[in-house]
Amino acid sequence: MATYDKLFETLGLTDWCDVNKSGGPMSMADLLKQAKGEDASVDDTSFWETPFPSLDELNSACPAIPKSRDFTDIVENSFLSIKDPLKAVLDPITQPLSWALDGSLWLFEATPWFVLIPLLLLAVFYATRSFGLVLFVGITFLIMAVIDHYVPAIQTLSIIFVCTGFSVILGVPIGILMSRSNTLQKVMIPILDMLQTLPTFVYLIPLIFLFSVTESKLYGIAIILYAVVPVVRLTDLGIRLVDKEVLEAAHAFGMTDRQKLFKVQIPLALPNIMAGVNQTIMMSLAMVVIASLVSAPGLGVLVLRGIRNLELGVGLVAGFGIVMLAVLLDRVTKKALARVNAAQKQ
């Protein structure tokens, strides 16, 4: 006897309810009650314990009403039904991502350490012109290498480089389009909000269904979806903040839309775009650990091993390594950003 039996009786719907009655499998709750020797048909709930008329509750009174489980089944089935066409479209589009990730991983691992580290230091110097930062990066890599974390560290770095690159290639044009159309901005902002707040594991669920776990684009897509948001937002913001009078001057001297974009809007929005890139790098670093659940190599794998096998030391050291990488990437991009800012402060 369920709480809402009376309701259906008064409404005279008992016949309708019982039409499709079939002896389906017993629910766990029923089984437990049976095991305890209680009579499942006695209504023992007092008025104060009246349950919310949810689908499950109504179903127990009237089997014609679907259970909540059916609702999640609908979501699952509809995803599965579009899975194949979706895969047919997405697979070729995203293939370059797999190539880029695999290629970059191969390149980073194949380059001997005594070549790669100086190259990285040179890049840091070129971007920041700061000997202090070059020293800091050098020491960080030295520590990583001494404790045998060099390979996972550069794997992580390689994944971040590729994913940040793709995020910029995708995010900047989207941001530019958003800055030009208020409608597009209104549509995009909720999508960006969702991408940013969706729990990071949730990205992985549909992706696992779409792609094989062995494909590197699986984690690549998850990282990019999560990390592209700040660069889109800040490109949009940066272009919208460009001084109106400077834009008027561009108009008054007869610039084409293209000239306006490349000679005025993007250069003037550059500090904001760079701030977006900095955030994108930080977010892909956060995601790279979670992505190790789906076969992303790097420091995340060690963290995961620490959790799975309760290897406290391994997990903590790898986690600390990620922090070092984060600090390093943040300082280098911030310094580069400061250089851009200094060149065009008003």
Added chain:
Amino acid sequence: MMTKDPMISIRKLYKVFGPTPSEMMQHVLHGLGKEELLDQHGHVLGLQDINVDMQEGETTVVMGLSGSGKSTLIRHVNRLIDPTAGEVLIQGENILDANADALRGIRRTQMSMVFQHFALLPHKTVLDNVALAPIVRGDAPETYKKDALHWLERVGLSGYEAHYPHQLSGGMQQRVGIARALTSNAPIMLMDEAFSALDPLIRTDMQDLLLELQKELHKTIVFISHDLDEALKLADHLVILKDGKVVQQDEPQRILLQPEDDYIVDFIADINRARVLKVRSIMEPIKLDSFVGQVDQEDTLEDVIAMTGGDTSGTYQVLSNGQPVGQLDLKTLMRALVRTQASASKRVI
């Protein structure tokens, strides 16, 4: 004076701001005023029935207080703003008929603009900023570099070509803005409150610089200002705007002597008339044979008073390029110094 066609001619120009401006035009043409339109329909009447001719080689100053629509008006000349109704003729051609390409062509070759807050590109050097017009046109650097350096020198900034705008003071930045406009070699120069953001002393310097440049360049300048002293100093033709309407337009001297409206009277009340009025504006035809002295027709009344040493009697001969053109009785001069009332017919009671 009216023998040649005007360089810029604005005809029956209206601008209504709001969601449905063209529908509002009906109301405006039926005589609905600015306030009624705002109250009843929520639209702002920015400009109404503007008719102004701007002659080639002259400086036309459009003057008004903030909100009078002067910045809106200047943006119609290069179509940064499209009018709701009316025509803007540049050398006889209506630029409202121009398509996007033609309009860009006009902006690139026919007109340049100077902005209140300079509007320089912060990430470009002074030289690249000055050469904006040829760069936009796609000219090769070797063709424009000499020109750009020449104008930079003319505005007194040689040696600064490799600096960035933020390294210069406000006055210097506006010199860059003027050099940028001159480098475009366009016959029309639009100046939107170009000197309003500068300190008074630097502003005077810049006005002198503009007058000096104009003496040899003879550009058609449209100058927007809210400062009457500046307007009187620079204008060949002065247009006074109030609430989007032209209150009076004329040669500045004549506006001072014959204000048509109490608004103008109030406006010019605080002006030092002796320093602004010129002998030619108040001289009379020659009647006498002997004079106590000679003055030039371009002298200000202040110059004359200084010359006479305070003696307020006698009549002077007025010369233009050494030839006598009229006479000036000092009594007339004294009368001209007194504030003028609006002509009775136009007075608002």
